[in-house]
Amino acid sequence: MADYFTQFSCVLDVGAADKAVAALDLFLRLCAEEEDADNPEFSGFALSLQDGPGSSILWFHDDDGQGDVEGVIRFVLRLAGELGLTGLWGFDYSHSCSRPRLEAFGGGAHVIDLSARKSIGWVSTHEWLTAALNGDDVDAVEALVA
Numbered sequence: 001m002a003d004y005f006t007q008f009s010c011v012l013d014v015g016a017a018d019k020a021v022a023a024l025d026l027f028l029r030l031c032a033e034e035e036d037a038d039n040p041e042f043s044g045f046a047l048s049l050q051d052g053p054g055s056s057i058l059w060f061h062d063d064d065g066q067g068d069v070e071g072v073i074r075f076v077l078r079l080a081g082e083l084g085l086t087g088l089w090g091f092d093y094s095h096s097c098s099r100p101r102l103e104a105f106g107g108g109a110h111v112i113d114l115s116a117r118k119s120i121g122w123v124s125t126h127e128w129l130t131a132a133l134n135g136d137d138v139d140a141v142e143a144l145v146a
Contacts, residue, residue: 002099005065010091011050012058012076019083020049020056026082027075042075044068060091069093073110077117085114 014020027047034040045067050057060072072091079085090111097104106125113120 002097002101002104003065004104005096005098006067006069006093007062007065007096008045008067008069008072008091008093009059009061010072012060012079012089014056014058014079014083014085016056017054020058022083023047023058023079024049026079030075030078040071042071044071045075047075065096067093069108069110073112073119076112076114077119080112080114080117087114088112088120089114 014023024047027042030042031040034042044062046061046063048059048061049055050059060076061067076089088111090109092107092109094107095105103126106129108122108124108126110122111120112118
């Protein structure tokens with residue numbers, strides 16, 4: 001039996017230490033609220049301060065290989081609204097497998113417009129590779145708008 005993994009490690013600078021503390025408080029509160037939920041929205045990643053107390057940089061990561069890319073996106077969009085974050089932010093992720101399996105490896109990236117509070121695009125390495133192998137113009141393969 002093969003085990004499949006989704007992993008990521010990325011940072012978001014929220015601009016001030018008090019905003020970072022508020023972000024951690026929000027994350028802990030949301031996780032506690034959905035502790036017994038069948039489909040938790042925010043439990044597929046860990047969140048901490050990148051450089052310890054006093055830092056404005058949040059570190060999103062996955063500790064067990066079961067990272068939830070969509071959970072990170074939902075939380076960052078919620079955080080953008082709560083803290084008034086602006087600008088663009090993005091992250092990439094990987095898919096891997098404990099055994100050699102076809103189509104079990106790859107990854108992608110997402111870009112979020114914090115000001116507009118929406119995901120503005122993403123790309124999948126698997127979809128790019130499929131397009132290239134089908135003879136499509138790989139330079140024309142663009143990130144898909146969510």
